[in-house]
Amino acid sequence: MQVKILIDLDDVLSHMVEHLLSQYNSEYKDTLDIKDINGWDLSKFVKKECGERINMYFKRQKFFSNPKPREDAQEVIEKLIKLGHEVHIVTSYCAEACFDKHRWIEDNFPFINNRNIIFCNNKNMIEGDVLIDDGLHNLKNFKGDKIVFDKPWNQNADFKAIRVKDWHEIEILFTEKDILWGENA
Numbered sequence: 001m002q003v004k005i006l007i008d009l010d011d012v013l014s015h016m017v018e019h020l021l022s023q024y025n026s027e028y029k030d031t032l033d034i035k036d037i038n039g040w041d042l043s044k045f046v047k048k049e050c051g052e053r054i055n056m057y058f059k060r061q062k063f064f065s066n067p068k069p070r071e072d073a074q075e076v077i078e079k080l081i082k083l084g085h086e087v088h089i090v091t092s093y094c095a096e097a098c099f100d101k102h103r104w105i106e107d108n109f110p111f112i113n114n115r116n117i118i119f120c121n122n123k124n125m126i127e128g129d130v131l132i133d134d135g136l137h138n139l140k141n142f143k144g145d146k147i148v149f150d151k152p153w154n155q156n157a158d159f160k161a162i163r164v165k166d167w168h169e170i171e172i173l174f175t176e177k178d179i180l181w182g183e184n185a
Contacts, residue, residue, distance in 0.1 A: 002084045003174075003181040006118075006126055007077070008133040009091035009101060012070070012149045013109070019067035020057055024050065038152045040135070064100035069108045072167035078111050080174055087112060090126055093119040129181045132170065145181055147173070 010016040017034050020042075025032055028047050037045050042054045057063055081087055089112060091101055098119055105117055120126060123138045132147040133139050136154050139146040139161060146161035147170065148154055157163075164170050173179060 002086060003130060004086045004128040005080060006088050006090045006128040006131045009089055011134045011151060012132055013073050014067040014069055016067050023057060024054060035152055040153055058094055059096040062100060064097045064104055070167055074109060076167045076171045077109060079171065081111060088116045088118055090118045090120055090123050093121050
């Protein structure tokens, strides 16, 4: 059965927060670690002199050019496509970052069709059978099946979802488990 899979970019396909923390820690002489971030608002975890300016990192030119892809993400997604699944990357829209995000996907996931890259700040509007995301706000009202990519900031899900720690677990869900995806839609 072909499944339409929607996949978040930031911190699901890439190591975005680690990339951000590397820049922040260097600039502010801090040692903030991803394990310290247990909420969505990054400004609550950085030094006061940085505060809300942490959100401006996402608007920096070339910021989205350099994060590393998550381990096994490329191989698993390519396998899902070869199995006949329809894979779409659905990532938040930020005018300053769209070009760099698109280029990053082309460079790291060249087998994903450009028509399958969607910039959208309300992922509930996109129809699909499965959404893989680290943001509970994106998953909560999604009408299909939900896969939470485990992060310190998403431990309090108050809805039914499958939690995964890495792309190997996602591969198992789509290749070894007998799950009827899209039945919840």
